[in-house]
Amino acid sequence: MTSVAQTAQSPASQTLDVRRIREAFPLLARTIGGKPLVYLDNAATTQKPQPVLDTLSRYYAAENANIHRGVYQLSQNATQAYEGARAKVAAFLNAAEPAEIIFTRNATEGINLVAQTFGRWQVGEGDDVVISTMEHHSNIVPWQMLCEEKGARLRVVPITDAGELMIDELASMLGPRTKLVSIVHMSNSLGTINPVRQVVELAHAQNIPVLIDGSQAAYHMAVDVQAIGCDFYVVTGHKLYGPTGIGALYGQRRWLEAMPPYQGGGDMISSVTFEHTTYNKVPHKFEAGTPHIAGAIGLGAAVDFIQGVGFEAIADHERRLLDYATDALLGVPGLRLIGTARKKASILSFVLDGVHAHDIGTIVDTEGVAIRTGHHCTQPVMDRFGVPATARASLAMYNTVEEIDQLVATLTKVRGIFG
Amino acid sequence: MSDLRELYQEVILDHNRSPRNFGPLEDADLQADGHNPLCGDRLSIAVKVDDGVVTDVRFQGSGCAISQASASLMTEGIKGKTLVEARALFDRFHRLVTDQTAPADDPALGKLNVFAGVRDYPARVKCAILAWHTLRAAVDDSHEAVSTE
Ligand SMILES: Cc1ncc(COP(=O)(O)O)c(C=O)c1O
DSSP states (O other), X not given: OOOSBOOTTSTTTTOBOHHHHHHTOGGGGOEETTEEOEEOBTTTOOOOOHHHHHHHHHIIIIIOOOSSSOOSHHHHHHHHHHHHHHHHHHHHHTOSSGGGEEEESSHHHHHHHHIIIIIHHHOOTTOEEEEETTOOGGGTHHHHHHHHHHTOEEEEEOBOTTSOBOHHHHHHHOSTTEEEEEEESBOTTTOBBOOHHHHHHHHHTTTOOEEEEOTTXXXXXOOOHHHHTOSEXXXXXXXXXXXXXXXXXXXXXXXXXXXXXXXXXXXXXXXXXSSOEEEOOXXXXXXXXXXXXXXXXXXXXXXXXXXXXXXXXHHHHHHHHHHHXXXXXXXXXXXXXXXXXXSBOSEEEEEETTBOHHHHHHHHHTTTEEOEEEOTTOHHHHXXXXXXXXXXXXXXXXXXXXXXXXXXXXXXXXXHHHO | XXXXXXXXXXXXXXXXXXXXXXXXXXXXXXXXEEEETTTTEEEEEXXXXXXXXXXXEEEEEEOOHHHHHHHHHHHHHHTTSBHHHHHHHHHHHHXXXXXXXXXXXXXXXXXXXGGGGGGGXXXXXXXXXXXXXXXXXHHHHSSOOOOOO
């Protein structure tokens, strides 16, 4: 793929040609009720670039076969493409080897997999699992279910008024009964980027493994799981400019080897008799049944696309947009930002005096502006800030300053209606 | 802009700003809580019934303008009505906000017709109807006979 960002040698190496980027995303050209779409709900899902769409249709039109079974060429090629995608995702996250990447349906399944395998094996009665107030429901409920089953305790690290993790509180919660720490890398409702390396250091000092939920972080910044040092890391393809229905779990090999399998079925075995089944090796042990082959290959194309643009360029562009949007939104009378961490990215959650988020969402939609309103699957965050819901604009590499202006103009219209 | 004004009618904005019959109700005969998990709207409705007639009704809670105004106007609309009449109003209201072919000026609904614009915003039907569902839950959970169909 040709790079959409300027080449590294050019002096303006960090600038990103947003007009060219946008051309790669066909959906961005559409209108909503006659108005150009302003898509600002990227934290929910990102749009898909043409190379991903092409990869999916090419796979089904010319390359489709089941994997890991046929000796015929078509199946061999499909297997190579699928395993090639695994290698791409491994490189994207800087895993030590492709076998440390397990394809899942999404981030949610990645977390559930760890809860059901590692968790059921390691967590017992009286043990602790540590999460934080800012977790997505998908990093709360699987642990709640596990703790309920095992008689274990779910402990929650509080956050500050700015939406930052209270790291000292986290440190004080860790102890011999702590069996896992599971923390979000970047909050989807606050934008906070957590000091995950520090979290891992604190936990590892007491031999406690750490899962990091990278659903949001992975499309805004370069992730290096080895540098973070985490034991597990989950991502979800549809937020990585890739297809829905595909995600990935990174797990250190030593854990994956030791963990019991997740689901039983084809592909996860090496031999089956009615008396005894031996499981396949890592990572196949965790991928029962025919996987989302096209999705995995599409995800491979998506990470190629992201790397073609480059995280330096993406982060720089998104940082400027975030700064611009923060200033612009604070100029709207009665607007309050929820989530003002010193380290944050690409997410602007806000409330407007006297106007419920849901009304904001409806009104801006009539101008083609798509933002999310509600609790963003983080009800404890809403409770923490004492709001029933927020409106949330979330940015991606293809958003523009003009789109921020459009958002602000429609918010002014909201003020016009509600006074 | 014009169609947004269809949704956010002045009456709705007014009832959102200053909801009527808002607050607790002592010695209520019927009570239910309603929750719209998608947007976080929460309502609690309390009713006093005498001989099958709604003698008082009040609500509490928080939510969007549509859900607040709907609760407020509902309390006005059902006070003095029998539970059977209230149930009939619910059905008419439901039609008003969901059915594109229903008249937008049902005489039986009176002031409640301001919600006709909701039918063009399917995502907001749940907001408009929450108070009514909550009312129905309050009645159904009780032993007050409403169903006479
Ligand atoms: C921080 C975070 N974690 C987990 C998820 C769950 O992702 P998915 O629904 O793709 O499993 C999301 C997405 O909504 C998220 O933002």
